[in-house]
Amino acid sequence: MSPAWANALRVARLAALDPHGCGGVLVRAGAGPVRDLWLDHLASDLGSRPTRRLPVGIADDRLLGGLDLAATLAAGRPIAQSGLLAEADGGIVVVPMAERLSSGTAARLAATLDAGAVRAERDGMAARAPARLGLILLDEGEGDDARVPETLADRLAFRLDLTGIAWGDTSGAAPDEVRPHLGDPDGVDTAIADLCRAAAHLGIASLRAPLMAMRVARLLAGGADVTNADVRAAACLVLAPRATRLPPDAEEPQAAPAERPDASPPDGSPDPDATLEAGADSLVEATRAAIPPDLLARLTQAAHAPPAPKAGRVGAAMQAPRTGRPAGTRPGSLRVGRLALLPTLRAAAPWQRLRAAPTDAPSDALLPIQVRSADFRITRFRQRSETTTIFAVDASGSSALERLAEAKGAVELLLAEAYVRRDKVALVAFRGTGAEVVLAPTRALARARRGLGALPGGGGTPLAAGLDAAAELAHSVRRSGGTPVVVVLTDGRANVARSGVPGRAAANADALNAAALLRAADIRTILIDTAARPQDTARHLADAMGARYLPLPYADATAMSHAIRSAR
Amino acid sequence: MIVNGSTHARAGEKVPATSAIVKPLQAETGRRPRTTPPESTPPEARPDAAAPTFPFSAIVGQDEMRRALLIAAVDPSVGGVLVFGDRGTGKSTAIRGLAALLPPMAAVAGCPYACDPGRPAELCHRCREQAVLRAEAVPVPVVDLPLGATEDRVVGALDLERALTRGEKAFEPGLLARANRGFLYIDEVNLLEDHLVDLLLDVAASGVNTVEREGLSIRHPARFVLVGSGNPEEGELRPQLLDRFGLAVEVTTPTDLAVRIDVVRRRDAYERDPAAFCAHYAKTDRAIRKTLTAARARLPGLHVPDATLEAAARLCLALGTDGLRGELTLMRTARALAAYEGADTVSLDHLARIAPSALRHRLRRNPLDESGSTARVTRAVAEILSR
Numbered sequence: 043m044s045p046a047w048a049n050a051l052r053v054a055r056l057a058a059l060d061p062h063g064c065g066g067v068l069v070r071a072g073a074g075p076v077r078d079l080w081l082d083h084l085a086s087d088l089g090s091r092p093t094r095r096l097p098v099g100i101a102d103d104r105l106l107g108g109l110d111l112a113a114t115l116a117a118g119r120p121i122a123q124s125g126l127l128a129e130a131d132g133g134i135v136v137v138p139m140a141e142r143l144s145s146g147t148a149a150r151l152a153a154t155l156d157a158g159a160v161r162a163e164r165d166g167m168a169a170r171a172p173a174r175l176g177l178i179l180l181d182e183g184e185g186d187d188a189r190v191p192e193t194l195a196d197r198l199a200f201r202l203d204l205t206g207i208a209w210g211d212t213s214g215a216a217p218d219e220v221r222p223h224l225g226d227p228d229g230v231d232t233a234i235a236d237l238c239r240a241a242a243h244l245g246i247a248s249l250r251a252p253l254m255a256m257r258v259a260r261l262l263a264g265g266a267d268v269t270n271a272d273v274r275a276a277a278c279l280v281l282a283p284r285a286t287r288l289p290p291d292a293e294e295p296q297a298a299p300a301e302r303p304d305a306s307p308p309d310g311s312p313d314p315d316a317t318l319e320a321g322a323d324s325l326v327e328a329t330r331a332a333i334p335p336d337l338l339a340r341l342t343q344a345a346h347a348p349p350a351p352k353a354g355r356v357g358a359a360m361q362a363p364r365t366g367r368p369a370g371t372r373p374g375s376l377r378v379g380r381l382a383l384l385p386t387l388r389a390a391a392p393w394q395r396l397r398a399a400p401t402d403a404p405s406d407a408l409l410p411i412q413v414r415s416a417d418f419r420i421t422r423f424r425q426r427s428e429t430t431t432i433f434a435v436d437a438s439g440s441s442a443l444e445r446l447a448e449a450k451g452a453v454e455l456l457l458a459e460a461y462v463r464r465d466k467v468a469l470v471a472f473r474g475t476g477a478e479v480v481l482a483p484t485r486a487l488a489r490a491r492r493g494l495g496a497l498p499g500g501g502g503t504p505l506a507a508g509l510d511a512a513a514e515l516a517h518s519v520r521r522s523g524g525t526p527v528v529v530v531l532t533d534g535r536a537n538v539a540r541s542g543v544p545g546r547a548a549a550n551a552d553a554l555n556a557a558a559l560l561r562a563a564d565i566r567t568i569l570i571d572t573a574a575r576p577q578d579t580a581r582h583l584a585d586a587m588g589a590r591y592l593p594l595p596y597a598d599a600t601a602m603s604h605a606i607r608s609a610r
Numbered sequence: 611m612i613v614n615g616s617t618h619a620r621a622g623e624k625v626p627a628t629s630a631i632v633k634p635l636q637a638e639t640g641r642r643p644r645t646t647p648p649e650s651t652p653p654e655a656r657p658d659a660a661a662p663t664f665p666f667s668a669i670v671g672q673d674e675m676r677r678a679l680l681i682a683a684v685d686p687s688v689g690g691v692l693v694f695g696d697r698g699t700g701k702s703t704a705i706r707g708l709a710a711l712l713p714p715m716a717a718v719a720g721c722p723y724a725c726d727p728g729r730p731a732e733l734c735h736r737c738r739e740q741a742v743l744r745a746e747a748v749p750v751p752v753v754d755l756p757l758g759a760t761e762d763r764v765v766g767a768l769d770l771e772r773a774l775t776r777g778e779k780a781f782e783p784g785l786l787a788r789a790n791r792g793f794l795y796i797d798e799v800n801l802l803e804d805h806l807v808d809l810l811l812d813v814a815a816s817g818v819n820t821v822e823r824e825g826l827s828i829r830h831p832a833r834f835v836l837v838g839s840g841n842p843e844e845g846e847l848r849p850q851l852l853d854r855f856g857l858a859v860e861v862t863t864p865t866d867l868a869v870r871i872d873v874v875r876r877r878d879a880y881e882r883d884p885a886a887f888c889a890h891y892a893k894t895d896r897a898i899r900k901t902l903t904a905a906r907a908r909l910p911g912l913h914v915p916d917a918t919l920e921a922a923a924r925l926c927l928a929l930g931t932d933g934l935r936g937e938l939t940l941m942r943t944a945r946a947l948a949a950y951e952g953a954d955t956v957s958l959d960h961l962a963r964i965a966p967s968a969l970r971h972r973l974r975r976n977p978l979d980e981s982g983s984t985a986r987v988t989r990a991v992a993e994i995l996s997r
């Protein structure tokens with residue numbers, strides 16, 4: 043049995059000992075026999091306490107509980123249905139594919155962990171049920187895939203990585219658990235101070251980590267006084283996997299070997315007069331061995347991790363829209379959709395004779411039509427996330443006098459196309475000291491043409507203001523459920539800063555900042571360089587906003603429209 | 611399409627149970643919340659909501675957050691507190707601690723909205739019909755709005771039990787009714803569903819909850835201090851909601867090691883023996899309560915000098931905040947702060963200290979430049995108030 047597997051089993055034992063106190067375990071592993079074996083061990087450690095598995099995409103009525111519609115209708119009085127979290131009270135909830143957890147579900151789980159109870163204010167009833175549970179988050183994410191929500195992971199004491207463990211590692215006897223008796227029971231205060239210090243050395247910002255480590259140390263001590271060995275083991279189990287940086291190397295290299303108990307077998311006689319500082323140092327050294335070897339790799343990866351899924355953005359993430367074009371019906375609960383009356387009645391119709399049989403309750407016989415919950419049909423909606431192309435046109439004197447007409451032509455062409463595809467177009471122009479939205483997102487061809495025709499040219503180039511205005515418009519498009527695409531037509535030579543003050547340096551800095559904002563907001567952008575001789579300024583700008591760069595020195599409207607179409 | 615889903619049900623024509631496990635819970639309908647059901651958990655486990663809450667005065671650091679919460683407690687009209695910041699910085703703890711600390715208030719006995727017998731203009735429709743109002747002292751309500759709450763529970767709805775069993779049409783007050791005259795606390799406010807946010811905006815602005823649903827037509831008072839907490843990494847707040855909050859504070863994990871050790875130490879002590887820990891801090895909590903009560907009494911008589919008002923207006927002008935809400939909040943919060951500190955007048959110093967919390971969320975936003983808004987306010991304060 044490999045040490046890593048022995049460690050994993052130890053974590054399972056501890057988590058089973060006090061699931062709620064520990065919060066649970068974040069297990070990083072692909073689905074496979076090793077993970078299943080670990081879960082089996084955990085289940086046997088838990089004994090008769092409940093284990094529940096959280097289905098992906100669970101709805102609130104099953105997660106938190108709510109009104110049991112079928113039972114309520116049958117009984118004629120409200121009957122509550124307990125949720126999965128309440129059922130797992132005292133045990134654990136296994137969350138497969140935790141990296142796909144929506145932030146809403148993650149927040150509900152976090153609130154349950156914090157309160158030790160689940161509160162539901164749903165469907166006309168208020169219920170509170172104890173839910174003192176631990177979570178097992180199974181993280182199957184690979185590479186730069188989505189990550190387990192940090193708000194949840196922070197609340198769990200343990201993090202395990204089973205990916206490096208082979209099946210062969212799991213057999214054989216456990217290596218003798220070295221439980222060196224390191225000195226006398228230290229004061230609790232000293233232990234806490236040491237853990238905080240060690241956490242700081244390892245770059246762990248959250249204060250929950252040392253707190254969790256202290257709890258685990260108490261679990262390890264098993265009711266007796268916490269010893270140094272317990273604190274050290276807890277630091278290895280809780281702090282090391284959370285490290286965000288390698289601990290700074292010991293200042294005095296010659297002292298390191300003596301201070302490293304994991305390298306040399308523990309001699310069991312640490313300096314009894316060890317100061318607080320030394321205690322923390324030895325903790326850091328102890329955890330050093332437990333730090334995952336791929337820490338650096340993961341850190342560099344984390345820097346490139348895609349932004350976490352955002353809640354509150356109805357647009358892209360919407361799976362089952364409640365508005366849009368009706369697209370048939372399907373059986374379902376009224377809680378998730380709108381009742382389609384006629385199909386429901388139709389579904390109920392064939393059974394009326396059977397349901398009217400005398401075995402039924404007499405009150406039912408009075409009803410002309412008997413509808414059961416299985417009959418309910420809800421309307422399905424299809425909602426196409428429509429594209430809104432936002433043109434940010436440089437109407438300044440420097441570049442656009444001859445280009446403006448071409449830009450106008452391209453917008454008009456796209457508009458005609460959008461009319462067929464039901465897309466929208468918006469136009470932001472920037473010149474002089476600021477930007478203005480010439481055309482709010484529209485499909486109206488005539489209005490757009492009028493707005494375009496009245497677009498004046500000349501003045502300075504407030505590029506940053508233009509990009510800001512385009513970004514703002516893109517955000518509002520996204521909020522209303524659409525997909526924005528920003529097309530910037532400029533030569534990239536900004537000379538008016540955000541504040542409206544002329545000056546090339548400040549204007550360029552502001553423009554790059556505005557471009558970075560567009561990129562951070564994850565808005566699709568295309569930059570069309572309208573300069574007669576394309577130069578690096580526009581290309582830098584395109585890089586800053588993550589845009590596709592199209593130099594069009596001899597742009598004509600048709601070519602431009604064609605390029606935009608192929609770019610999206 | 612018509613026979614879809616019905617073939618498999620032909621064998622047994624009974625009401626199908628929609629879920630495998632149907633375990634009736636205690637359903638509390640129409641009543642004020644009861645205490646938690648008896649726990650069957652081992653005593654060594656972590657304390658939960660049934661245990662005494664972590665004392666407000668035992669919170670280490672986070673002065674700005676504590677000050678903002680106390681100001682909202684002194685003058686509920688400042689319009690709520692938004693606490694944004696890092697994970698595990700005691701956001702929820704502080705708000706729950708404040709609730710435990712507040713002095714009890716007089717309310718009409720049996721009124722679901724806890725009407726104030728001393729303010730006849732703000733009585734609910736039920737209290738208005740009664741000839742004699744009996745008052746009782748009740749704790750200031752702090753109502754949690756849990757995520758996943760449905761709209762009917764928030765605004766109130768038809769009493770389902772009475773409708774089903776007796777066929778009566780009765781209104782069952784929701785969370786907004788319970789929060790009247792108290793605090794409505796939303797953890798993870800940025801994850802709240804949009805339709806609930808719209809609803810809260812409307813009620814928070816008007817102080818009246820209007821229910822028009824299921825054949826009911828009811829208006830009842832719902833004046834509460836909105837307290838939201840959240841983590842900006844998990845999604846931003848809509849600007850409309852942001853603007854409703856009077857004060858916005860940012861909390862960060864303390865970086866000073868001594869402070870960090872102190873935080874963990876106190877938390878650990880609390881978890882081991884909550885009762886003893888709370889008893890240890892009871893005296894300081896009492897002192898804060900006394901100061902609060904005194905501040906509330908002093909508040910109406912506190913005069914805001916013209917110079918302070920003018921400085922507030924100039925500050926808002928310089929920062930370009932939209933509307934007059936900025937000035938109003940600035941003035942109210944500065945006055946509440948002065949009242950809490952027992953000052954005779956609202957000085958420029960009070961204004962300067964409260965300006966970052968009152969204004970930082972009203973500036974034009976720049977998502978990459980989150981800390982910048984605080985710096986901008988501080989700079990403007992230094993420029994304008996030093997003149």
